[in-house]
Amino acid sequence: MNKYFILIGISILIIGGGIFYRTVLLSEADRPVETGVVRNFKIVARKDEWKWEPETIEVERGDRLKIEIVNEDDYDHGIAIDAFGVSQRMPARSTINVEFVATQLGDFQYYCSVPCGEGEVDGVKRTHFDMIGVIKVRPATIPVP
Ligand SMILES: [Cu+2]
Incomplete structure (x- = not known):
């Protein structure tokens, strides 16, 4: 398999994992927040x-x-x-x-x-x-x- 596909696949896994962690796994109190105020x-x-x-x-x-x-x-x-x-x-x-x-x-x-x-x-x-x-x-x- 083309090594670029592997790199892109790994990148998607890492970024997706990060998003999943922040939006699903982190408790409400630990989630990053900014109200805009x-x-x-x-x-x-x-x-x-x-x-x-x-x-x-x-x-x-x-x-x-x-x-x-x-x-x-x-x-x-x-x-x-x-x-x-x-x-x-x-x-x-x-x-x-x-x-x-x-x-x-x-x-x-x-x-x-x-x-x-x-x-x-x-x-x-x-x-x-x-x-x-x-x-x-x-x-x-x-x-x-
Ligand atoms: Cu002092």
Whole structure:
């Protein structure tokens, strides 16, 4: 048999298997989703406060998040969202942008990934480890296409 037919046959098997796996075998919760909804957010690391503002973001599963992240400090921070593969350094007084689809349900932390010291804010000690926020991903209320 012509080797090209064999190659084409194998390609069809692989692609078909992938489609079958994603549409039939994967459980509902694990299937890739994107609702087409885009949500813009801005997260700010306030100057010398060791705090993200806001500390909570609520979205629906399948939303595409476009987040502008501002570092007001004169030293570096970082932003990490493990669940969605985000990890980026933020140089002093910089703004970065991250974008991803909230594919999983649940509460996911975003935190500072660069040791950035500590200080006192209104008489209360705050540190690098206080820079934690949460993205709450709720079930989609619109049907996924
Ligand atoms: Cu830090």
